[in-house]
Amino acid sequence: MKANLEDIAKAAGVSKMTVSRVLRGGTGFSDDTRARVVKAAKELDYVPNRIAAAFGSHHRGTLVGMCVPRLTSGLFGHVLDGVDRALSRLGYQLMIGANNHSAKEEEAWIRQVITWRPAGLILSGRTHTPGTVDLLRSAAAPVVEIWDLTTSPIDMSVGFSHFDCGAEMGQFLLRRGRNRVGYVGALARADVMGAARLEGFAATLSRAGHPLVACEILHDTPSFYAGYYGLETLLGSRAKVDVVYFHNDEMAIGGMAYAQSVGLRVPEDLGIAGWGGMEAASILPRRLTTTVVPTTAIGKAAAEALVARLKGEPGQDVTVVPTRLEPGATC
Amino acid sequence: MKANLEDIAKAAGVSKMTVSRVLRGGTGFSDDTRARVVKAAKELDYVPNRIAAAFGSHHRGTLVGMCVPRLTSGLFGHVLDGVDRALSRLGYQLMIGANNHSAKEEEAWIRQVITWRPAGLILSGRTHTPGTVDLLRSAAAPVVEIWDLTTSPIDMSVGFSHFDCGAEMGQFLLRRGRNRVGYVGALARADVMGAARLEGFAATLSRAGHPLVACEILHDTPSFYAGYYGLETLLGSRAKVDVVYFHNDEMAIGGMAYAQSVGLRVPEDLGIAGWGGMEAASILPRRLTTTVVPTTAIGKAAAEALVARLKGEPGQDVTVVPTRLEPGATC
């Protein structure tokens, strides 16, 4: 039914091996032979069989696995986009999965994906189970950990420091004269990276003598809703705050909506800062104070680091992709 | 990582075939044999090789390909999530790609992905090149077309009618007493589905005797920015409008930001309607008038239809997942 190399070989009057060489763009055949083989392949509607190719050859195929915390995150959509563009241009295929911020789910996903003998893996975050680390070591495939930078990666790392993001925003808010600072977050399951931002943020404030006066962490997904109700809860408590740092921009925008709904002026009555650099945040009536994360660039850099390693080119193990604090107009 | 069935067989004192049967949960062996095989497999850290399995068996593997217009779309993030959850639970792997609203890029992607002999494919939209149709027919894999419903699918279809979405919104706006209607869209490359909404919308208005009085279609991605500047351009023209229908919610929110920036009251001075059902749209100071699309449900339904077909269970070829018009407070 489906044509294979043998069929092409017969049609072109050569051996299977020659067809294989021609179709993979190798050498060792005449232009005439190449033409006959290509013609036969086209006429027979040959569809290459990468399963067989990957099986027969002993080196890695063209499959790359990527695991993100949530497929529904706007930021990771851009990271995926960056990875996909870079990889598909180079002939690699992307296999994706989501781990819901759970290292155990990540391990389960990896256990599945390595049965396909991927050429490489891209993981999000630096927190993995011991089982994952063993698995990756024995899989002997290149691994890029993205998003949260680690100075001692399993293999390679591309991203930035969430701790530093929080610290930088803390300093910025203090410089703007805000010193009664609140935080509203949402650590769905165990978003360690959001937690790292909070740590850096709180540590900076404490060192400056103005520790956090209020902190509300919802057990919810970090969405507009959560920001809205999170701010409501925070303001309902006794603590007086003059600025609130949110887990991300979506929550910050939700918070702004709440502030507006109760007549609080931003930034006069209340400062608001987010994180992430959502498009929406830059076109709001007042541009949101936030940290812009170069999502697509991270994806692209991760894919390129992986491919460089696959091709045996030298590459650096740790690639820093810097974030940028956008002062905005809400603080 | 080196262990294979042969190694396990030797360690357990049985044949390779028996190991294969045990590990796949078949029958034809004693509990004692099973225990020995499982123990040996665990001790040797056996990692199954799906490449070899897919190659050796003549039926389809557990790989599912999915192609979306854009990975950066918030809506498709949710669709992907729905698909991924449903598929990974059933032991399938997801291979993704983006076609940037281009049927030619879709064909190129399919040409790549079928070399992996996927068990099934999920495509977005109903517009495909002739080459794609041939390819799919010869691949003989189940195909689900999602997002825009088609009554004559290549194989299966899950979604709703974009034309009807536009028509419904047109009727709604007319009932609300708006009759000087504008439209702001962004047909990046060739977003046929957005175009279908516009068609349904414009046709309904025309039939009611109040055709579109202004229409601005940007050649840009349908983002907040595009909505902001699109509305600016539209209002800069001579035509007076009392309501504007946007390509999607992101653009509508951008439009609201523009309206607010020039002192236009919504909905008093200008009505605004979107499409999609973004989370953000429901928490804005005024809840956006829009069409809520059950994104996750579509993804889930698509995955389930595909798996049902793969298992040979009877399923319907066309599954309608209805949208819901959310009246909101901006019209």
Add this chain to the structure above:
DNA sequence: TGCGTCAGGGTTACCGGTAACGTAACCTAG
């Protein structure tokens, strides 16, 4: 006792490529 049946395996032949090596014809230099 003879025979059928069935659980519980083992044997063998592939699947469609690729790697490694073999080889005939031709070319070139000394």
Add this chain to the structure above:
DNA sequence: CTAGGTTACGTTACCGGTAACCCTGACGCA
């Protein structure tokens, strides 16, 4: 003219599973 290298292929042996078929002994039963 011939040794040695190169070009352009062909041959063979796998890769790690799976399908289809074969085999054997224990047991039931007439």
